[in-house]
Every structure is written in C-alpha cells, then in structure tokens.
Amino acid sequence: MRFGNLLPSRRSFLQLSAAAAAMQIVTEPMLAAAARRPFSKDGVMIDSNENPLGPCQSARDAISEIIPQGGRYLDHLTEELVDTFAQQEGLKPDYVHAFPGSSPPLRFAVIAFTSPQKSYVTADPGYEAGMMAASASEARVIKVPLNKNYAHDVKAMLAAAPDAGLFYICSPNNPTGTLTPHSDIEYLVDNKPKGSIVMVDEAYIHFTDAPSTLDLVKAGKDVIVLRTFSKTYGMAGLRCGFAVARPDLMEKIMDRAGWNFMPITALVAASASLKDPRLVPERRRINAGIRQETFQWLDRNGYSYIPSESNCFLLDTKRPGKQTIDAMAQQNVFIGRIWPVMPTHVRITVGTRDEMQQFQIAFQRVMSGATAFSFQPARSVRRNGVPLPS
Numbered sequence: 424m425r426f427g428n429l430l431p432s433r434r435s436f437l438q439l440s441a442a443a444a445a446m447q448i449v450t451e452p453m454l455a456a457a458a459r460r461p462f463s464k465d466g467v468m469i470d471s472n473e474n475p476l477g478p479c480q481s482a483r484d485a486i487s488e489i490i491p492q493g494g495r496y497l498d499h500l501t502e503e504l505v506d507t508f509a510q511q512e513g514l515k516p517d518y519v520h521a522f523p524g525s526s527p528p529l530r531f532a533v534i535a536f537t538s539p540q541k542s543y544v545t546a547d548p549g550y551e552a553g554m555m556a557a558s559a560s561e562a563r564v565i566k567v568p569l570n571k572n573y574a575h576d577v578k579a580m581l582a583a584a585p586d587a588g589l590f591y592i593c594s595p596n597n598p599t600g601t602l603t604p605h606s607d608i609e610y611l612v613d614n615k616p617k618g619s620i621v622m623v624d625e626a627y628i629h630f631t632d633a634p635s636t637l638d639l640v641k642a643g644k645d646v647i648v649l650r651t652f653s654k655t656y657g658m659a660g661l662r663c664g665f666a667v668a669r670p671d672l673m674e675k676i677m678d679r680a681g682w683n684f685m686p687i688t689a690l691v692a693a694s695a696s697l698k699d700p701r702l703v704p705e706r707r708r709i710n711a712g713i714r715q716e717t718f719q720w721l722d723r724n725g726y727s728y729i730p731s732e733s734n735c736f737l738l739d740t741k742r743p744g745k746q747t748i749d750a751m752a753q754q755n756v757f758i759g760r761i762w763p764v765m766p767t768h769v770r771i772t773v774g775t776r777d778e779m780q781q782f783q784i785a786f787q788r789v790m791s792g793a794t795a796f797s798f799q800p801a802r803s804v805r806r807n808g809v810p811l812p813s
Contacts, residue, residue, distance in 0.1 A: 461730040467756040469772040469780045472597065472627075472735050474657035475784040476709070477773075479702050482692035487693045491530035501703060502691040507697050508665060512637055517670045520677065521663065521685055525651040526705070530556040531679040532647055533589060535619045537562035541588025546575050548737075548762035550597040550624065553589075562588065568764070573729055577611040587616055593624040594632060596761060598770040600731025605634050615809055620672065621646045629655035629703045630710055641668050652689075654734060655706050656696045657785050663689035707710075710734050714773045721782055726790070735759070737768040740790070744769045747789060754785035 469733050475774055478486070486729030489497075501521050509516045533556040537543045545559040547566035554564045565584045570576040573590050584590075590611060594603040600729040612621050623636045625648055639646040651664035663685070666676060714731065720727050726738040744761035747769055751758050773779065 447721075465494060465755070467774065467778045467785075469774045469778060469782060470757045470759040470770075471659075472654065472759075472770075472772050473659045474654055474706070474734065475778065476706065477657045477694050477698055478661070479657070479696055481699050482656075485691040485695040486688045486783040489687050493687065495687070497687045497690075498684060500687055500694070501685050504663075504690050504694045504697075505665075507694055511697060512667075513668040514637070514667065515640065518640060518667055518673070519674055520666050521690070522666060522680075523662035523664070523685060523689065525624065525649040525664035525666070526552060527680060528647075528649060528664070528676055529553055529591075529622070529624065530559075531676045532555055532620070532622055532666070533562070533591075533630075534560050534679050535675040537588035539563070540586065540760070542584045542586050542776070543589055543591065543620070544580050544584040544587045546580075546593070546596060547764050548596075548598055549591070550593050553591045553622075557736070566764075569596070569599065569601070570596065570638060573599045574603040574607065577607045581601075581607070581611065581614055583699055585616055587619045589613060589619065590621045591624065593626070594633070595627040595731070597624075597627065597732035597733075598735060598737055598759065599729050599732030599734045600627070601729065602631060602633050602682040602732055605636065609639070612639060615645070618645075619646050622649065624649045627654055628805045630707055630734050631732045632707070637667060639792040640669065643669060648676060652693050652696060655685045655703055655710075656693070657706075658689065658692055658696070661689040661692055662686065663693045705758055710773055714774050715777055716776070717771075717773065717779050717783075724787070725774075726786075734773045736773075737765065738771050739768050741767055743767065751785055754788060756782055 427515075476682060505516050505519045505521055509519050520528070529552055533543055534555050537557055537560045539561045542565050543565040544565045545553060547568050549566070554566075557564050565575055567580045567583050570579075572579060573596070575594070575596070575714065578589060592603055592611070593607055594608070595601060596603070608621070608623060615621060623646060625635060628635055635648070637648055640648055640775060647666060647668040649664065649666055652661070653659035653664070666673065668676070714734070714736070718728065718730065721738070727741070729737045744767055748758055748760070761769055771782070773780070
C-alpha cells in the first residue's frame, strides 16, 4: 500500500486492518504487513509470497486498453474470464465463480460449512486465514501437525475431527511450500464424515507440475478448489481468483458472500494471462531456478531449511525467529513471519535473483553476528480474542 512516495506506518496499517478484521476477511499481505517494521521503498520485500515479475506483458497491454472504460462495470468480462477458465479445465461454467482473489471464497466457505457443531480442520503450520474466519461461525479449530514429509497428515486429520465441517488443504502448503499427494487428498475425500467438505487451496499449484484436484470437482465430490492469480501470474495487487465447486456447494458460498462487480482491470489481465501458453511454464522455470540456487547456497553454508516446491520455504535460524526477522529488517531485507509450532523457523519468499543475493548477504551477516540488533517484543494484535500472527 503506497500513497505517492509515502509508505504507511505500522500503526496506520493496523488501523486499516482493524476495519478489515471486522469483516473477518484476512489475507496474506495483511498478515505480512501487520508484522513488518517501517521500511524504505528500496527494501528487499520477500515476506508476502508475492511474484516480483508482476503481470505478463499481454496482461499489462490488456489493462492499458481497458483503462478508458474504467467508468463502466462491464460484467460481461467476468463471464468471458469464467468461460475461458472453464473451457481450459473441462468444467461447466456454473462450477466456477470469480472473486477478487481467493481469500473471500475461503472466508465464506468456512462460514457456510462450519459451526459450533462442525469443526474447521487445518494443518499446523498452515495458512491462518481460515482459522480466523472460523471465529465468525464459532467453530472449533483443530490444527493437525504435518507428517514427516511435511505433507498434510490426512489420517490424523480424520481421526482428530469426526465432527468436521470443513477440511482445509493448502497444497503446496503455505508456509512450507510442500505438496500433499493427490492420493492422500483422495483418501481424505473418500473417508471424511458425511456432509463435510474438503477445500483444496491451489494458490501455489502452478509453481509445480503436480496434478490438480479439479478432477475431484468434476467427479461430483464434496470438494471446493481455490485458485488465485496472485502468485504465478503476478497479479497480487490486482485481486482475482476463483472458487470451483458443484453448483449446490457454490450456492451455499454465495449465500454468504453476496454479489458485486469485479474490477475490470483484474478481469482483462486474468483473461490475457490464461491465454498466454508460455506464462506458467516460464515462470515455473524461473522460480525453480532461483529457489534451487538459494538452497544450494544454504547447503554450502550449513543452514537448515525445509525443501520446497513453491515460491516460499521455511528456514531454521536456530534461534527465536522474531530476532532474525528484526535483524534482517535492519539490513533492509524483510522476511516472512513465524508460526508458533516452529518458533525458530522463518518464511522466505523466493524473489528475483538479485533480491535473493541481497538476502544471502544480509542473512550471513545476521547469523555470523557481524551486525548487532535489538530485540523488541511484537505488539499483540487480536481479533475477537484471537491473536493475529506476527
């Protein structure tokens, strides 16, 4: 968020996020920014799982062309985007609904399918937005540790929640960047309690060549798949995504979500991106190459991390992670937050090659003790009595 050349203070951001919190819609940039110190605009920002490449050229051209029509709602553009995606994926258009990102359908699905009698089940560590949305439905939140391969432990999830209303699977997972095998998700779907829903968040799926779970939706299963243009497609600031599910499940989401027009810039950029056959494989290649170079550097220097197949990974600092985050910020390098279950690990977003080189220099200085830093406890930010992750 920028106003001209000014960057908001942490205080001003938290004031803004408090308003959003009242609506229970929590997003990755909110969680990252709530923990971020004031920074200069030339800082290395590898804390929000953004794609520094931004929209592809065809998407940028489409945005430029549509700007003169910015005074119109142009809802037919939503239909065109949905039709394009549905045709590419072999889906019926009424199985697909466009949203400004994937955070709104996540929130509304949690409200629709959980309650005080129907629990919300997720991984630990895992993406926190659904847990926060569960407070609106007063659902019990059940966090299940990842297995030894850092995949979702679906058998443990089933055992922990015979009363489940919604199982949330993020694959590749945020923050670990690790995959849960398709066969494991199938097992969960086939063995879940009757009436419960499995939501598969595929925000990061295009960074891998792993199979999608859209086939389970096509088969009529109790599955909702989330997609977003924020990651591989580089459209985090434009806000566009999909929920994909049977029409009866989608109707329950929309009963809670209501309806509104989508931003036309996001719609045309998303449509152009889907029609670019080179975009996904090229960006997957770029991300994988820089990620592997980073892992090789970490290996050479004896640092521990969880191998990832996404655009983020967890790095073990062998000390309280918050101290490392603060010290890196003093080096003008902003890295991701920590998860309480793994307090010495910090999340690193894979940036550009230059950004990762700057990360390496700063991290080496911090870990070698070449730079001093002061530790300041984070302010406690709460929503409905639930601490906001730092």
